[in-house]
Amino acid sequence: MEIYTGVPVSPGVAIGAVFLLATEERSVPERPIAAEEVAGEIERLGDALVSAREELTDLLSATGVENEISAIFSTHEMVLTDPKLSTEVGATIQDRLVSAEFAVAHFFDDLVRRFQSVEDPYFAQRASDMRDIERRVLRALMGDRREEIAKLSDPVVIAAHDLLPSQTASLDSRCTLAFISEVGGPTSHTAIIARSLGMPAVVGLGEIMAHLADGSLVIVDGNRGQVIVDPDPAQVQRYQRIMQGFERYRLELARVRDYPAETRDGHVIRLMGNIEVAADVASVMDAGGDGVGLFRTEFLYEEGRPPPTEQDHVDAYVSALRQLAGHPLTVRTFDFGADKITPDADAPAEPNPFLGSRSLRLCLERPGLFMPQLRAILRASGYGAVRCLFPMVSGLRDLRRAKEMLEKARVSLRTEGHYVSEEMPVGVMVEIPSAAIVADLLAVEVDFLSIGTNDLVQYSLAVDRVNERVAHLYQPAHPAMLRLVRQVVQVGLDSGVSVSLCGEMAGDVLYTILLVGMGLRELSVSARSIPAVKQVIRRITVEQSREAAAWCATATSHEEVLTRLRESLGELVPALA
Amino acid sequence: MRSTTLRDDVPLEDALDTATADSASVEVLVNNPHGLHLRPATEFARIAQATGCSVRVRCGDREGDGASVLELAMMAIGPGARLLIEVRGPACEEAVRELAAAVGREFPN
Numbered sequence: 072m073e074i075y076t077g078v079p080v081s082p083g084v085a086i087g088a089v090f091l092l093a094t095e096e097r098s099v100p101e102r103p104i105a106a107e108e109v110a111g112e113i114e115r116l117g118d119a120l121v122s123a124r125e126e127l128t129d130l131l132s133a134t135g136v137e138n139e140i141s142a143i144f145s146t147h148e149m150v151l152t153d154p155k156l157s158t159e160v161g162a163t164i165q166d167r168l169v170s171a172e173f174a175v176a177h178f179f180d181d182l183v184r185r186f187q188s189v190e191d192p193y194f195a196q197r198a199s200d201m202r203d204i205e206r207r208v209l210r211a212l213m214g215d216r217r218e219e220i221a222k223l224s225d226p227v228v229i230a231a232h233d234l235l236p237s238q239t240a241s242l243d244s245r246c247t248l249a250f251i252s253e254v255g256g257p258t259s260h261t262a263i264i265a266r267s268l269g270m271p272a273v274v275g276l277g278e279i280m281a282h283l284a285d286g287s288l289v290i291v292d293g294n295r296g297q298v299i300v301d302p303d304p305a306q307v308q309r310y311q312r313i314m315q316g317f318e319r320y321r322l323e324l325a326r327v328r329d330y331p332a333e334t335r336d337g338h339v340i341r342l343m344g345n346i347e348v349a350a351d352v353a354s355v356m357d358a359g360g361d362g363v364g365l366f367r368t369e370f371l372y373e374e375g376r377p378p379p380t381e382q383d384h385v386d387a388y389v390s391a392l393r394q395l396a397g398h399p400l401t402v403r404t405f406d407f408g409a410d411k412i413t414p415d416a417d418a419p420a421e422p423n424p425f426l427g428s429r430s431l432r433l434c435l436e437r438p439g440l441f442m443p444q445l446r447a448i449l450r451a452s453g454y455g456a457v458r459c460l461f462p463m464v465s466g467l468r469d470l471r472r473a474k475e476m477l478e479k480a481r482v483s484l485r486t487e488g489h490y491v492s493e494e495m496p497v498g499v500m501v502e503i504p505s506a507a508i509v510a511d512l513l514a515v516e517v518d519f520l521s522i523g524t525n526d527l528v529q530y531s532l533a534v535d536r537v538n539e540r541v542a543h544l545y546q547p548a549h550p551a552m553l554r555l556v557r558q559v560v561q562v563g564l565d566s567g568v569s570v571s572l573c574g575e576m577a578g579d580v581l582y583t584i585l586l587v588g589m590g591l592r593e594l595s596v597s598a599r600s601i602p603a604v605k606q607v608i609r610r611i612t613v614e615q616s617r618e619a620a621a622w623c624a625t626a627t628s629h630e631e632v633l634t635r636l637r638e639s640l641g642e643l644v645p646a647l648a
Numbered sequence: 649m650r651s652t653t654l655r656d657d658v659p660l661e662d663a664l665d666t667a668t669a670d671s672a673s674v675e676v677l678v679n680n681p682h683g684l685h686l687r688p689a690t691e692f693a694r695i696a697q698a699t700g701c702s703v704r705v706r707c708g709d710r711e712g713d714g715a716s717v718l719e720l721a722m723m724a725i726g727p728g729a730r731l732l733i734e735v736r737g738p739a740c741e742e743a744v745r746e747l748a749a750a751v752g753r754e755f756p757n
Contacts, residue, residue, distance in 0.1 A: 188724075
């Protein structure tokens with residue numbers, strides 16, 4: 072039994088046979104096979120050589136005339152049909168008991184080494200021809216492996232160095248149990264694919280492929296980020312119980328969608344969804360959301376396309392409103408720049424874009440860009456419960472300038488004869504520390520405050536969360552963060568202005584009890600997170616959450632807070648323990 | 649079996665020598681500017697395969713199957729190398745002549 076630890080990127084637990092998926096982008100790991108698999112591997116090799124040759128024949132006939140390119144393909148074809156290739160690779164499979172992929176890679180590595188040892192540079196350059204032929208054969212081998220997966224009777228755990236987008240075509244939930252990969256983080260392809268399929272996944276495991284054979288029994292713990300290779304029977308039994316618990320948890324989540332996000336003692340939390348395009352509303356409503364707490368409108372911009380017109384905006388907002396059936400739609404004005412989409416790629420590069428002219432600052436500089444959006448938001452307010460949200464506000468000055476422009480838009484629309492709602496709520500994102508500190512001043516002039524934790528953590532702790540070197544310092548439960556959030560919530564209570572919280576922290580069930588305990592009554596999360604957050608809400612009392620929050624407020628570090636929250640979550644949802 | 653050296657200035661017919669009815673050999677000077685690299689080796693192997701004879705090539709202490717482009721390429725036969733071509737099989741005389749001409753020929757690159 073061997074335990075490997077990586078990064079958990081998709082929750083759940085799976086026990087099953089592993090299926091190794093090699094990738095053509097790197098050298099193929101040495102994968103041992105059993106003696107009785109030799110014949111099968113040699114057959115796979117033969118098939119791969121044939122299909123690689125057919126591919127070349129097709130390429131040759133496509134080029135038509137004889138030229139330099141057809142001469143190259145013709146050479147490659149000759150190599151593929153050379154009996155020496157199949158004999159030597161076959162012998163490696165048989166003598167060393169390795170996979171066809173490894174034997175092929177070994178053969179070409181050796182060949183390339185010999186070519187490179189010749190002094191004539193012309194010979195050395197032919198190494199690239201060999202690599203090209205090698206890639207073609209490996210592709211044929213792996214391609215047939217992808218088909219094999221689809222043919223497997225029992226689903227498997229897919230193991231790869233990193234899954235490539237092209238490798239995912241034939242992977243679906245019927246043939247896969249879980250994913251594990253050697254590299255990658257929460258945003259790697261493997262992670263994205265696993266989450267979209269709802270399968271457990273652990274990435275960043277390091278060199279695990281070499282320690283796995285096809286069919287090895289593994290346990291994938293996507294909650295803790297562990298992979299157990301060749302587990303003993305006691306471990307298997309333990310994890311079978313955990314899996315049953317997780318399966319029940321899944322079913323509970325499916326049921327919870329039709330119930331309100333209400334605590335056991337009757338406090339209702341408004342649980343809303345974040346969307347990027349109008350079509351996302353459907354998944355928010357399907358998940359049992361109470362409206363849209365954040366419409367990220369910068370996605371209306373598409374690279375290389377003309378900017379959206381006022382009518383494009385109106386269409387998007389009205390389409391979202393129709394699907395929302397009376398629930399609110401919170402439209403955040405363009406939040407361009409820094410790590411996000413930017414409207415003018417030609418703009419001079421800023422040395423520190425996160426502290427530069429981004430988001431609302433850019434919009435205020437560019438009325439031509441901002442006005443059509445403001446007009447569209449106002450026009451859409453005639454069709455449903457629209458709320459207008461300004462991002463990147465640092466204090467009253469920004470807010471007032473934005474509101475002045477909104478007022479201008481209102482006046483011009485009215486003179487044009489449009490119906491414009493007088494009551495459209497206006498709010499600001501609290502994501503710059505200064506805005507949190509002067510939240511009381513802002514509250515006088517807005518209808519709601521929305522705490523954006525992603526940027527608020529980044530700006531408060533001075534940590535770029537996409538920078539891997541400092542990512543561990545990105546701590547949403549840092550005592551400073553908790554104080555800022557509490558302060559903003561208190562402003563809301565004192566002034567009667569509603570306060571919501573969006574950002575990844577809101578969608579992570581670990582923090583739910585803390586956020587409710589700090590007094591938040593409105594959260595906006597991704598559609599995917601709605602059921603899990605709602606379930607936690609339905610299992611707590613406000614009294615209990617206040618105790619947890621009070622305890623966390625006395626904690627001196629992020630780690631202490633997390634330890635306490637993990638304990639609470641384990642008690643509330645044993646499947647996630 | 650005796651061998652002869654094929655030179656550019658000596659007519660092929662004179663350089664060729666066959667010892668028995670079903671085997672023939674010739675030693676040639678590789679005059680291709682880059683030696684027997686992948687493409688000329690492909691050409692050579694193709695001809696060797698087409699002859700239906702067994703073709704062995706020797707170059708110094710290296711030896712290989714003339715019908716295998718990989719073996720030829722791995723011998724790393726550079727320009728100016730002396731190459732011994734041995735052919736066994738029917739019509740081996742014609743085969744050895746064709747093969748010799750192939751290595752002596754200038755290959756476009």
